[in-house]
Structure formats: C-alpha cells, structure tokens
Amino acid sequence: MPHRIAAIQKATAHLPHPGRMTMLAIAGDSASGKTTITKGLVKALGDMRIGSFCTDDYHRYDRVERKSLPFTPLHPECNYLEIMEQHLQLLTLGQPILKPKYHHSDGTLGRPELFEPQEIVIVEGLFPLWSKLSRATFDVTVYLDPPEEVRRRWKVQRDTGKRGYTEEEVLKDLVKREPESEKYIRPQRAHADIVISFAPVEGRTESDQTMSATILLRPTVPHPDLSSILTSDTRESVHLKLIRDQDGKPVDALHVHGHAAEASTKIVEETIWQHIGMTGEIPQSLGMISETTRSAPLAIAQLILLHHLIRS
Amino acid sequence: MPHRIAAIQKATAHLPHPGRMTMLAIAGDSASGKTTITKGLVKALGDMRIGSFCTDDYHRYDRVERKSLPFTPLHPECNYLEIMEQHLQLLTLGQPILKPKYHHSDGTLGRPELFEPQEIVIVEGLFPLWSKLSRATFDVTVYLDPPEEVRRRWKVQRDTGKRGYTEEEVLKDLVKREPESEKYIRPQRAHADIVISFAPVEGRTESDQTMSATILLRPTVPHPDLSSILTSDTRESVHLKLIRDQDGKPVDALHVHGHAAEASTKIVEETIWQHIGMTGEIPQSLGMISETTRSAPLAIAQLILLHHLIRS
Numbered sequence: 180m181p182h183r184i185a186a187i188q189k190a191t192a193h194l195p196h197p198g199r200m201t202m203l204a205i206a207g208d209s210a211s212g213k214t215t216i217t218k219g220l221v222k223a224l225g226d227m228r229i230g231s232f233c234t235d236d237y238h239r240y241d242r243v244e245r246k247s248l249p250f251t252p253l254h255p256e257c258n259y260l261e262i263m264e265q266h267l268q269l270l271t272l273g274q275p276i277l278k279p280k281y282h283h284s285d286g287t288l289g290r291p292e293l294f295e296p297q298e299i300v301i302v303e304g305l306f307p308l309w310s311k312l313s314r315a316t317f318d319v320t321v322y323l324d325p326p327e328e329v330r331r332r333w334k335v336q337r338d339t340g341k342r343g344y345t346e347e348e349v350l351k352d353l354v355k356r357e358p359e360s361e362k363y364i365r366p367q368r369a370h371a372d373i374v375i376s377f378a379p380v381e382g383r384t385e386s387d388q389t390m391s392a393t394i395l396l397r398p399t400v401p402h403p404d405l406s407s408i409l410t411s412d413t414r415e416s417v418h419l420k421l422i423r424d425q426d427g428k429p430v431d432a433l434h435v436h437g438h439a440a441e442a443s444t445k446i447v448e449e450t451i452w453q454h455i456g457m458t459g460e461i462p463q464s465l466g467m468i469s470e471t472t473r474s475a476p477l478a479i480a481q482l483i484l485l486h487h488l489i490r491s
Numbered sequence: 492m493p494h495r496i497a498a499i500q501k502a503t504a505h506l507p508h509p510g511r512m513t514m515l516a517i518a519g520d521s522a523s524g525k526t527t528i529t530k531g532l533v534k535a536l537g538d539m540r541i542g543s544f545c546t547d548d549y550h551r552y553d554r555v556e557r558k559s560l561p562f563t564p565l566h567p568e569c570n571y572l573e574i575m576e577q578h579l580q581l582l583t584l585g586q587p588i589l590k591p592k593y594h595h596s597d598g599t600l601g602r603p604e605l606f607e608p609q610e611i612v613i614v615e616g617l618f619p620l621w622s623k624l625s626r627a628t629f630d631v632t633v634y635l636d637p638p639e640e641v642r643r644r645w646k647v648q649r650d651t652g653k654r655g656y657t658e659e660e661v662l663k664d665l666v667k668r669e670p671e672s673e674k675y676i677r678p679q680r681a682h683a684d685i686v687i688s689f690a691p692v693e694g695r696t697e698s699d700q701t702m703s704a705t706i707l708l709r710p711t712v713p714h715p716d717l718s719s720i721l722t723s724d725t726r727e728s729v730h731l732k733l734i735r736d737q738d739g740k741p742v743d744a745l746h747v748h749g750h751a752a753e754a755s756t757k758i759v760e761e762t763i764w765q766h767i768g769m770t771g772e773i774p775q776s777l778g779m780i781s782e783t784t785r786s787a788p789l790a791i792a793q794l795i796l797l798h799h800l801i802r803s
Contacts, residue, residue: 262588265586268503275577277571289602
C-alpha cells in the first residue's frame with residue numbers, strides 16, 4: 180500500500196494547485212425554497228463560472244424501490260451520503276466529479292453527469308450540512324427554515340404540479356417524513372452561518388400570500404455591515420435586532436417586512452449591492468419567486484448570500 | 492482554500508488506515524479475452540473479498556450518441572478517463588466509489604453503482620494502463636495480446652452473439668477502430684508486467700481452435716520461480732525461454748503448448764498452486780473458456796496471476 184500511495188503522489192505532483200473557489204451550502208427540508216433561492220443566485224452570477232447541484236442526486240433508491248422501504252428520502256440510509264461527502268471533498272480540492280443524477284420528474288436514477296469545479300459552487304439539498312466532514316467543505320452555510328404550515332403548502336403545490344403526485348399522497352408522505360425530518364434534517368439548522376425564514380406577514384388576511392423574511396446572521400462568518408443602511412428611512416421595512424436564538428445563543432436577526440414600501444427596500448438592496456463592490460443594476464433574477472412575481476425580502480436574502488459568494 | 496483543506500483533514504483524521512488490498516489491471520483491446528480471464532479468477536477466489544469491474548463503464552457516450560461522433564470508444568475523448576483515474580486512486584486509498592455503469596447488452600448508460608474496496612480488485616478494460624497515474628494504482632499489470640486474426644474472430648462471435656450487432660457492423664467497426672487501437676490501446680502493452688498472448692497451435696488445421704499461450708514475464712515484478720518445474724517431464728509442453736521483446740528488452744517467455752499432454756500441464760499447474768502456498772484442489776473455474784471447455788494454457792496463465800494476487 181504505502182508504495183502505491185507514494186507512486187500516486189508522484190504521478191499527481193505536477194497537477195496545478197486548485198484555483199480559488201467558494202462553496203455555498205443551502206440546506207433545508209423538502210419544499211423549503213432551496214431551488215428558488217439557488218436559481219436566482221446562479222442567474223445573477225451568470226458571468227462568473229458558477230455551478231449548482233442538489234444533494235437529492237445522491238438518493239440511493241428510485242421512487243419505485245422506495246415504496247417497499249421502511250424509510251423516506253430523509254433517512255441517511257436512503258442516500259449515498261459517504262459518496263456525497265467524498266464528492267464535496269473532491270470539488271474542494273479542485274477536482275471534477277461524476278455526479279449521480281436523480282430525476283424528480285419521474286423519480287428515476289439516471290446516468291451520472293460530469294460536474295467540474297467552478298469559481299462558485301452552490302450545493303442545495305436535504306443533507307449538505309449533515310456531517311462535520313461535509314460542513315468542512317463549505318465557505319458559507321445556509322439553512323432555510325420556513326414555518327411548517329408554509330412549507331406544507333409549498334410542498335403540495337410543487338409535488339402535485341411538477342412531480343406527478345396527488346395531494347393525498349403528498350399529505351400522507353409529510354406525515355411519514357416527520358420523524359425523519361426531526362431527527363436528520365432539522366438538526367442541520369444548528370450548523371448554518373445564516374438561517375432564513377420566509378413567513379406570512381403578521382396579521383395578514385388569508386388571501387395575502389406576501390412573505391416577510393427573517394434572516395439570522397450568526398457570528399460564525401463576517402457578514403456585511405448593515406448598521407449604516409438601517410437608517411430612519413428603512414427602519415419600518417427592515418430592522419436588525421440582537422436576539423437569542425432557539426438554542427439561547429446570541430444572533431443578529433434581520434427582519435424584512437413583506438409589505439415594506441419599495442422605496443425603502445430598494446435602499447437596502449442598493450446599499451448591499453454597492454457594499455459587495457458591484458456597480459450597475461441589481462440583477463433582475465434576484466427576488467423572483469415566479470416568472471412575474473418579485474419578493475423584496477427574497478432579493479435582500481439573496482444579496483446577503485451574494486456578498487458571501489463574492490467577498491469570501 | 493487552505494483553511495478548508497485543513498478542516499477536511501481534521502474531519503477525516505479519525506478514519507482507519509486502509510486495509511491491505513491488491514489491485515490487478517487487465518488491459519487489452521476489445522475481445523482480447525479480458526472478461527474470460529477475469530471471471531475465472533474471481534470465481535477461483537470466491538472465498539476472499541474480491542471485486543472486479545470493467546473500465547468500459549467510464550464510456551462518456553451511449554451507443555446512440557456515438558453514432559454521430561467522429562471517434563470510437565477506443566478514443567480517450569470517448570471516456571471519462573480523468574474520473575477513472577480518480578476512482579482508481581480512491582480505491583487505492585480504501586475509499587468506496589460510485590461507479591458509472593455502461594450496459595453492453597443494449598449500449599446504454601445506467602444509474603451508477605456503489606463499488607467498495609475489497610481485498611482484491613481486478614480492473615479490466617481498454618484503458619487501465621492509460622496514464623502514469625492510473626498505472627501507479629496497481630500492484631500488478633497485465634496486457635492481453637492475441638494475434639489480430641484471433642481477436643477479430645472472437646469479436647465477431649461475441650458482438651453478434653451477445654451485443655446485438657450484425658457481422659457486417661462488427662467488421663466495419665474493426666476498420667474504424669484500427670487507427671485508435673494503434674494510437675491509444677496497443678501502447679499500453681509496454682507498461683504491463685505480464686503480456687499474455689493466446690494463439691492457435693502452430694501448424695494446426697483450420698478446424699482446430701486449440702490455443703497455445705505465450706506469457707511474457709517482465710522483470711518489473713517478482714514472478715514465481717518456474718525453473719524447478721520446467722523439468723524433462725514438462726519440457727515439451729511448457730518451456731521458459733529468455734528472449735528479446737518487440738522493443739528489444741529482455742524478458743522471460745513462458746510458452747504453454749495447446750496440445751500438451753494433460754499429465755505434463757497438470758504438473759505445472761500443481762507446482763504453481765503449491766508455490767502460491769495453497770493446498771487442496773485447483774479451483775475448477777481456472778482454465779474454463781466456456782461452460783464445458785477447459786484450456787490448460789489459460790489455467791496456467793491464471794495461476795501465475797493468482798500467485799501475484801495472493802503473494803504480492
């Protein structure tokens with residue numbers, strides 16, 4: 180063995196040192212908004228070498244096989260998590276990976292795809308913050324934490340619309356998933372640098388789907404200095420408050436009100452944009468929750484992530 | 492970057508040192524006998540933890556896609572060779588891989604498969620000795636080198652029988668493959684510790700399909716000492732000769748005559764078997780070229796490989 184490892188080291192000694200790369204994790208339960216937030220970021224950074232993938236690709240079983248299994252995709256045993264960790268390490272070292280591929284449209288596992296390291300890599304999914312090893316591969320980590328009733332509504336909408344399930348199936352699945360969600364997914368919240376929660380505007384009427392955002396900025400990474408932008412002009416729509424998190428630890432909570440006047444959210448957006456060192460218009464993809472609907476709280480959350488992607 | 496690599500090193504520091512593992516490469520052109528020789532070895536070592544795979548699994552394109560490409564599967568561009576090298580390295584380090592899967596029966600690329608490191612791993616295919624890096628991962632390396640007319644006959648038989656091609660397609664394909672075979676496959680012969688050539692018995696009649704074997708034992712690894720077994724009893728059926736190879740380098744050439752009397756090949760087989768340190772019967776899978784036909788020259792070639800697998 181040792182002679183072979185030495186031979187490999189010799190054979191790879193000429194390889195260039197991996198270039199600069201920033202890796203962002205976006206973890207969260209099913210239908211918590213991971214893909215929406217990722218898509219806007221990837222589109223906004225279209226000029227840079229950016230790539231993203233979902234850890235659902237590491238599902239060990241396809242939809243048919245899962246029917247006879249005693250666990251859901253939220254169980255570690257239902258995923259090749261050891262391989263996910265290995266692939267995250269390889270990317271960190273600047274190496275390409277041949278990534279498995281799970282097709283959500285029909286629940287099948289397909290041929291793997293080459294994924295090459297990029298300047299920026301966003302990894303979203305159920306498990307990116309699963310282990311000490313997987314967490315060590317990221318520069319900045321996010322957990323999406325909408326209230327359960329919001330996530331349930333989003334999941335029903337998406338899975339009946341895009342993944343060919345009936346509403347009854349989705350609701351039954353949510354019940355089955357709950358214990359595994361509690362045990363394996365939600366504990367990842369504790370390991371995120373940023374926790375984002377989109378929730379209905381307080382005191383809203385039933386028909387009002389507008390979301391506010393609460394963005395917890397943990398002191399585990401250096402965040403943009405927001406004190407300068409939280410002036411009297413913005414105070415009503417956006418405010419920063421020092422709070423204790425669920426676990427009692429101190430954290431900055433940035434609240435962006437869903438019904439804030441565009442004039443004041445615009446100031447916040449522009450200031451973060453300049454803070455990043457960017458000129459020109461803010462990319463139009465930021466804040467888009469559909470082809471036609473824009474959410475300023477989402478845009479602000481994404482701009483904070485952009486700050487980390489570009490400045491870290 | 493460096494901080495992340497350090498974090499990964501820290502997170503993996505508890506992992507056990509990889510166990511003892513022997514890796515054997517069997518390279519050679521299409522239909523040169525790689526699978527036949529591998530199958531017999533895997534079956535013979537059934538009691539040990541042994542695994543094998545074919546580097547054809549690293550094909551980048553499926554059969555339909557290849558139809559519109561200017562190269563054949565023998566071209567490096569037609570394969571994920573960088574990923575193959577990476578996976579060989581990972582196995583050498585005792586890590587599992589999620590290996591792509593090419594289905595020869597219908598020419599499709601399927602879902603990848605978990606392949607875990609074993610005591611003995613045999614990697615056969617068109618490209619295992621392709622690069623300095625891939626070669627560095629093996630303990631012993633073999634190249635199968637039958638005369639072209641034999642290989643053509645084998646290829647037509649197999650591809651029309653098992654892979655759904657017509658004879659005309661196979662012959663046309665052989666012509667298309669020749670320049671890439673010369674450029675990319677045959678140069679791997681120079682990097683093998685052992686070169687095995689099965690060829691028709693000299694002076695045979697047309698209907699006689701019996702094969703002799705010439706086994707070149709290069710002084711790059713310590714081979715079993717055969718001098719003791721090449722006595723007057725075996726001299727006619729098996730002999731060892733010091734020759735110069737095609738490239739002028741000195742090499743031991745072990746010739747096993749296809750029509751040798753079973754009594755004398757049996758002596759050679761038994762002696763190598765004991766030389767390895769094995770007791771009991773020689774495994775019945777050795778030498779089998781079909782369910783019912785046994786070839787003593789194949790058995791002797793496989794026994795020499797067994798020596799390397801068990802003793803190295």
